[in-house]
Amino acid sequence: MKFFLRRVAFYLFTAWAAITLNFFIPRLLPGDPVQSLINKFQGRLSTDAVASLYVLFGLNKHTTVWQDYVTYWQNLFKGDLGISFTYFPTPVSEILLQSLPWTLALVGISTVIGFALGTLAGVGLGWRRGTWADNILPVTSFFSSIPYFWLGLIAISIFAVNLGWFPASGGYDPATVPGWSWDFISGAIYHGILPALTIIASSISGWILSMRNMMVTVSSEDYVTVSQAKGLPERKVMLGYAARNAVLPSVSGFALSLGFIVGGTLVAEMVFSYPGVGYVLFQAIGSKDYPLMQGVFLVVTISVLVANMLADVAYTFLDPRTRAEG
Amino acid sequence: MSVQADSGVVAGITVDSTPVLAPRRRRSTLGIFRNRKAVIGLCILGFFTLIAIIGPYIAPYDPSATSPDSLQPPSPEHWLGTTITGQDIYSQLLVGTRGVMVVGFLAGFLATIISVIVGVTAGFLGGTSDEVLSLVSNVFLVIPALPLIIIIAGLLPSAGGVTIALVIALTGWAWGSRILRAQTLSLRKRDFVEAARANGEPLWRIIFFEIMPNLTAIIASGFIGTVIFAILSEVTLAFIGVTSISTWNWGTVLFWAQSSQALVLGAWWWFVPAGLCIAAVGTSLTLINFGIDEFVNPRLRSTAANAGVLRKKKIRARIGFTPVYREGEPAASRTIPAASRTTKEGVNA
Numbered sequence: 045m046k047f048f049l050r051r052v053a054f055y056l057f058t059a060w061a062a063i064t065l066n067f068f069i070p071r072l073l074p075g076d077p078v079q080s081l082i083n084k085f086q087g088r089l090s091t092d093a094v095a096s097l098y099v100l101f102g103l104n105k106h107t108t109v110w111q112d113y114v115t116y117w118q119n120l121f122k123g124d125l126g127i128s129f130t131y132f133p134t135p136v137s138e139i140l141l142q143s144l145p146w147t148l149a150l151v152g153i154s155t156v157i158g159f160a161l162g163t164l165a166g167v168g169l170g171w172r173r174g175t176w177a178d179n180i181l182p183v184t185s186f187f188s189s190i191p192y193f194w195l196g197l198i199a200i201s202i203f204a205v206n207l208g209w210f211p212a213s214g215g216y217d218p219a220t221v222p223g224w225s226w227d228f229i230s231g232a233i234y235h236g237i238l239p240a241l242t243i244i245a246s247s248i249s250g251w252i253l254s255m256r257n258m259m260v261t262v263s264s265e266d267y268v269t270v271s272q273a274k275g276l277p278e279r280k281v282m283l284g285y286a287a288r289n290a291v292l293p294s295v296s297g298f299a300l301s302l303g304f305i306v307g308g309t310l311v312a313e314m315v316f317s318y319p320g321v322g323y324v325l326f327q328a329i330g331s332k333d334y335p336l337m338q339g340v341f342l343v344v345t346i347s348v349l350v351a352n353m354l355a356d357v358a359y360t361f362l363d364p365r366t367r368a369e370g
Numbered sequence: 371m372s373v374q375a376d377s378g379v380v381a382g383i384t385v386d387s388t389p390v391l392a393p394r395r396r397r398s399t400l401g402i403f404r405n406r407k408a409v410i411g412l413c414i415l416g417f418f419t420l421i422a423i424i425g426p427y428i429a430p431y432d433p434s435a436t437s438p439d440s441l442q443p444p445s446p447e448h449w450l451g452t453t454i455t456g457q458d459i460y461s462q463l464l465v466g467t468r469g470v471m472v473v474g475f476l477a478g479f480l481a482t483i484i485s486v487i488v489g490v491t492a493g494f495l496g497g498t499s500d501e502v503l504s505l506v507s508n509v510f511l512v513i514p515a516l517p518l519i520i521i522i523a524g525l526l527p528s529a530g531g532v533t534i535a536l537v538i539a540l541t542g543w544a545w546g547s548r549i550l551r552a553q554t555l556s557l558r559k560r561d562f563v564e565a566a567r568a569n570g571e572p573l574w575r576i577i578f579f580e581i582m583p584n585l586t587a588i589i590a591s592g593f594i595g596t597v598i599f600a601i602l603s604e605v606t607l608a609f610i611g612v613t614s615i616s617t618w619n620w621g622t623v624l625f626w627a628q629s630s631q632a633l634v635l636g637a638w639w640w641f642v643p644a645g646l647c648i649a650a651v652g653t654s655l656t657l658i659n660f661g662i663d664e665f666v667n668p669r670l671r672s673t674a675a676n677a678g679v680l681r682k683k684k685i686r687a688r689i690g691f692t693p694v695y696r697e698g699e700p701a702a703s704r705t706i707p708a709a710s711r712t713t714k715e716g717v718n719a
Contacts, residue, residue: 058509065518070525182407182653185660189652191602193609194624194645201633201641212633300511300545307516314610315628325517329524329612337524341517348514 051356055349062345066338067116071109093127125342126335128328136339139324144343147320151309154240154247155302161244162251163294167287169252170259181256184249192308196242196315203238210238213317239316247305254297258290265289292363299355303348310344408661414654418647421464422471431458433465433618444639451639454630462623463643469619470601470651473535477600480539482593485546490585492547493554494577504551510544519603523612530614534607538600546592553588557581591662598655605648620644 119125125136169180204212216232262268263286271285313322321340328336430449431437437456444451450460492503522537557563558581566580607613608621609628623644627633632640 054505054508055512057505058512061509062513065513066521069522182657185656186649186653189598189602189656190645190649191605191609193606194641194648197624197628197633197641198645201636201638205633205636303512303514304516307514310517310520311606311610325520326610329520329610332524334525337521341521344517345513349512352512 047360051353055353059346059349062349063117063120063342064113066341066345067113070334070338093133096127125339128333128336128339136335139336140321140339140343143319143321143324144347146318147309147313147322148347150236150239150243150313150318150320151306153236154243154309155305157240158244158247159251159294159298162248163255163291165248166252166255166257166294167259167282167290170256170263170290171282171286181253184252187246188249188253190246191311192242192246193311193315195246196239196312199238199242200315211235214319216319235318239312239318243305243309243312246308250301251294255290255294258293259286262286262290288362292359295355295359295362299352299359302351302355306344306348407657411654411657411661414650415658418467418651418654419471422468425464425467429458429461429464431461433457433462441635441637450643451637453626453640454632454635454637459623459640459643462618463620463647466618466620466623466644467647469531469617470604470621470648473531473538473604473619474597474601474651476532477535477538477542477604478593478597480535481543481596481600482546482589484539484543485550485592485596486585486589488543489547489550490554490577490581493551494558494581496555500551503547507544507547507551510541511548515541515599516603516606519607520610520612523607530617534604534613535600538603539596542596542599542603546589546596549588549592550585553585554581557584587662591659594655594659594662598652601648601651620647 123137125140127133128136128139200212203209211234214235216228216235268281268286271281276285309320310322310325312318313320314326317323321343325337325340327333328340435457437452437458439448439452439456441454442448442452442456448458448460450458450463452458453462488503488507492500492507518541519537523534526533563576563580566576571580604613605619605621605624608619609624611625611629613621621644624641627637627641627644630640
């Protein structure tokens with residue numbers, strides 16, 4: 045229980061740090077983003093919007109930084125992340141609410157599949173170390189050196205443009221209305237296959253490598269030798285004794301690499317014009333939509349923190365030693 | 371297949387008695403050149419470093435110069451074809467190499483310095499300073515790096531190479547510092563550090579002459595990992611158009627390819643070579659890291675090595691074999707198959 049409380053305290057602190065960072069970054073950097081926006085919109089911004097922008101960025105000279113900070117938190121708790129410019133005058137929070145389910149579905153499904161497949165493959169490769177299976181490792185290291193977006197470009201070029209098997213962009217069939225209809229859901233799955241496959245393909249190699257590495261290390265442990273000597277079936281030794289212990293660092297590594305996976309998924313969404321948070325971020329960058337960019341960062345960070353907490357819980361279930369500690 | 375000869379009894383004892391201890395610097399630097407994978411990696415990296423230096427001078431065309439030859443496939447005049455505005459893609463890649471390499475290595479260098487300072491200090495001092503420094507690095511470890519980099523780079527008025535390197539370094543040091551802290555924690559309890567302390571050596575001397583030489587391999591490995599991360603981040607930033615698109619790097623080439631609908635036009639020569647260049651540099655760095663990793667983790671090496679020996683003896687290597695097999699006289703020479711390297715950093719690289 046103490047362990048849980050400590051972890052919760054850590055995540056609360058991290059969330060606070062991320063939100064504070066998000067507040068201070070525009071203040072620490074040179075230039076005046078509001079002014080450049082006003083110039084860009086040339087009178088199309090209402091005076092209210094300009095004023096709220098200055099408050100949002102803390103460039104309102106009449107208030108202290110501390111007052112801005114308090115206001116920022118108050119707005120945050122009200123769910124007010126400012127107003128977007130790309131979709132003026134829609135609030136940022138509304139845009140994020142629309143795009144978040146797409147990202148969560150895509151990241152969630154592809155991450156779990158990638159982790160499961162990679163870990164299983166790593167178990168197999170670690171089991172057969174010193175054989176032909178070792179030749180797969182250079183291939184996986186090549187795959188982990190490729191940027192996500194390039195793999196996506198190649199996949200679009202082959203499977204969407206040349207072969208025409210999958211749509212090249214979008215998250216659902218434009219002919220259907222979003223809702224719980226079969227037409228819409230099947231279209232959404234169809235559109236999600238190619239992005240999901242590229243995310244799996246580029247994240248899987250990391251899991252294979254770390255799992256194989258741990259399998260090789262664990263294989264020389266005494267309990268594995270004992271279970272082998274007892275004459276237990278090989279499958280049971282491999283999965284029940286070796287893999288169960290070898291998977292622990294992968295689970296904690298899983299939590300840590302979530303940030304990388306989400307980052308990669310953002311880029312994948314940009315490539316595939318998938319209607320998730322990443323695509324929103326892409327449009328925000330294109331039109332210098334600072335409130336939207338910061339909103340995306342907040343949402344992504346908090347999702348990663350929540351996912352990390354869940355991974356921590358899973359870790360305590362898998363490893364009795366962490367429970368005994370607390 | 372590389373043979374690593376332990377130099378006499380002393381080296382043999384070092385390996386056997388302290389299995390986690392990284393070997394002495396001289397041995398590890400020499401050993402790198404005996405590792406086939408590391409040598410291949412160094413060759414590829416050397417090639418791209420050369421291109422980074424001479425690329426702009428040997429480029430046949432001005433990479434930004436437009437010409438009437440729109441969307442030409444590869445030909446003797448344009449080795450890698452042309453863009454939709456008739457720019458020579460081969461020249462763009464040659465000129466763009468420098469930006470990629472400079473930012474990658476600069477960011478890797480800066481991030482390594484931060485991670486060494488934070489990690490070694492936290493591990494060596496312990497107590498409150500350890501708690502605070504570990505907390506900070508854990509926070510940076512959990513916050514997703516790429517969105518943070520995008521935000522900072524996007525807010526900067528005109529983010530050039532050095533700025534991007536700084537931003538990447540500021541967000542990419544946490545992983546290395548965590549590993550360094552763990553290793554320093556184990557090192558500071560060792561006898562030779564205690565002995566140095568008893569001899570009254572000053573703190574800076576203990577850190578720089580007793581602790582640091584034993585961390586060289588880990589620092590090098592962390593450096594390489596950060597360079598990969600930096601190159602991928604930089605190229606990604608250029609691709610999504612956050613950084614200045616007027617300077618050439620491989621990401622910029624891909625940015626223009628994407629924004630000019632190269633995919634739909636079927637202009638594969640526009641986006642395939644740049645991606646292959648990135649992958650080649652990344653793979654070369656990963657291969658070098660495999661070589662370094664072998665020296666950091668001797669236990670892994672001996673297990674893998676024995677698997678190879680057993681395989682040669684037609685014995686199937688499987689879980690449960692305790693690796694005690696020794697070939698020839700003990701500690702004289704050991705055969706290591708080059709094809710069984712792993713890395714712990716694969717996930718984050």
